[in-house]
Amino acid sequence: MLQKTRPFAALAAAAALIAAVAGGARAEGLSFAPALRDVATVVPASTTALRLPGAVTLRPAVTPVYRRWMSPEIRTAWNAGFRGQNTRIVVVDDFTSSDRFSGNFGAGETNRRHGYWVRQQAGMIAPAAEFRTLDYYSNERVTARSTGLTVVNLSYGIFGRPGMPIIESELPPQERSIIRHARLGTAVVVQAAGNDGVAVGTMEPGGDVDYLSLALIGKQSAIFVGALDRNGTVTNKARIESYSNRAGGRRAVQDRFLMVGVRDDVTGLAGTSFAAPIVSGYAAVLGSKFRGASATQISNRLLNTARTDTIRNYRRDVHGRGEASIGxxxxxxxxx
Amino acid sequence: MGRRMPRPLGALPARLVLGAVLAAAPAVLPHPAAAEFLDHSHLLDLSDGSDRAARVRTASRGGYALSDGRPIRLRDWYEPGLPDLTLRLMTEMSDGVGITWGVSTGETGRKYRIAPALHLGFVLQDELFENALLTFSGSALLGGDLTERSCMGDYGEFGAMAVNCRLAATILPPEETLDYLLDRSGWHSSWLAVQFEYKF
Structure with missing residues (x-):
């Protein structure tokens, strides 16, 4: 039986919180820990219905504000008039559990659930995108816009013992709808690569594999996103974070693997959970420029224009296509 | 009430400037008429550039990088071979009444064109009281239209499409950038002015 897990930043953010409580020192070592697995239980549907009766549409802040953790390229896009309009970003995440994490994306330190961090981050990159948030225990299906681009952000995985057949129909209905979007190219599906320091789709140290990743491999509009230690430049190249999962040897993953800088030294939030929303925001930005483009075209464009000259010792089996470049x-x- | 026409370049009579032009075309005007005409004509303005040329310069600053990092310098597309040159003269028709006239050569760059233009205008002047002058003047531009050409941008997965060369790398959809192509009629550079001058 597959179980949904906590997101790809749970321990990272918790470690930061513990460190902050313990005296302000940020526990970078702990932030690389893998996500918790095999502990989640499915929230009863009735409870979910009470706490999250439906998709929540949040009104995004339209005025973008540049923060140090962002790539300077996004500021250039904003200056050119970008607002990420005419696109929808669906954040499937934890919006109901009792787990809260402390961090600061620049608007002040707060303590909140993982999903709200992810949604805030994507909203800061694409402030005029329409946002929908779905709790990953709600089992609500993800719907795409009839016109305009839809981007689905997945900063979590579904872990189980290896060896099970990857059958789309075996997945929970919510993920089934997501995989279908990725397979048909009706939404850009962005998944955090994971925080186990292994290749995407392979067994993590605890012996489990992420079946959500496995199901997304080879899908035409899926993108996996790993974490770099900074936004790289030609003169100040970025390195892969030690916790970040890598592209690995499978060509199908390498071809659809991107990286972005995750400045946990600035935000206190580490993990590929906070890499994926950046790429989701980029996809929305791109979708607001090329309004008639398909999700597959948008995802391919991001992949094909990724930079390799901003990454130290770039290797395709580690960094995939390279560092995403919205510019x-x-x-x-x-x-x- | 005494009247006098303004002579912005007062010390330089138009005779010197126009002499060569009219001497080369004796058939156009009979000589006595040409002499009379020149006697009453004065050089008003000889300059390069125009408001439309300035608009091009402003709009074409900077550049951007293509998706593979190659730089694009807008200057390469918007630098004219020869700048827009303007010659304007004033011919005094009677006391306090004059006409202004002249030509602009226009200019052309790879991605824009300013058409040649003809300037036609007037000056009316009256001395209201001692040391006080009221001047009413105007000038119209015939021709001189500024037009910008689009580029063909290849956006890889999204295909090739017409796009404003200057805005190709902005977030604007390529088809919408075409709305911002420079397109200004020379007529919009026409003007009317009222000037009151009091010397004390």
Missing amino acids: RAIAPSRID
Whole structure:
């Protein structure tokens, strides 16, 4: 039986909180710990219904504010008039559990559930996108916009013992709808790569595998996102965070693996959970420029314009396509 | 009430400037008429640039990088071969009444064009009282339209499409950037002015 897990930053954020309580020192070592697994139980549907009666649409802040953890490229996009409009970002995450994490994306330190951090981060990148939040225990299906781009952010995994067949129909209804979007190219599906320091889709140290990742491998509009230690530049190259899962040897993963900087030294929030929302925001930005483009085209553009010259010792089996670059994704390949 | 026409470049009579032009075209005006005409004409303005050329310069600052990092310098597309040159003269028709006239050469860059233009205008002046002058003037531009050409941008997965060369790497959808192509009629550079001058 597959079980949904806590998200890909649970221990990371908890460690930061513990460290802060213990005297303000941030426990970077702990922040690399893998997500908790095999402890989650499915919240009864009735309880879920009471606590989260339906998809919640939050009104995003429209005025973007640049923060130190962001890539400077996004500021350039904003200056050009970007607001991420005409797109929808669906954040499937934990919005109901008692787990709360402390961090600060620049608007002040707060203590909140994982899902709200993820949603805030994506909203800071694409402030004019329409946001929908779905609790990952709600089993509500993800729906795509009839017009305009839909992006689904998954900063969590579904872990189980290896060896089970990957059958879409065996997945919970919510994930089934997500995988279907990735398979048909009706939404960009962005999944955090995971925090076990292993290749995507392989067994983590505890002996489990992420079946959500496995189900997304080879899907036409899926993207896996790993974490770098900074936003790289040619002169100040970024390194992969030791906790971040890697692309690994499978070509199908390498081809759809991106990386972005996760500045936990600035935000107090570590983990690939906070890499995926950046790429989700980028996808929304791109979708607001190329309004007629399909989710597959948007995801491919982000992948094909990723930079490898900003990563130290770039290797395709580690870093996949490279560091996502919104500046390059929105620019033409050739012009005359 | 005494009247006098303004002579912005007062010390330089138009005779010097126009002499060569009219001498090369004796058939256009009979000589006595040409002499009379020149006697009453004065050089008003000889300059390069225009408000439309300035608009191009402002809009074409900077550049951007293509998706593979190659730099695009807008200057390469918006630098004219020869700048827009303007020659304007004033011919005094009677006491306090004059006409202004002249030509602009226009200019062309790879991605824009300012058409040649003809300037036609007037000056009316009256001395209201001692040391006080009231001047009413205007000038119209015939031609001189500024037009910008689009680029063909190749956006990889999204295909090739017409796009405003300057805005190709912004977040605006390529088709919407075409709304911002420079397109300004020379007529919009026409003007009317009232000037009161009192010397004390």
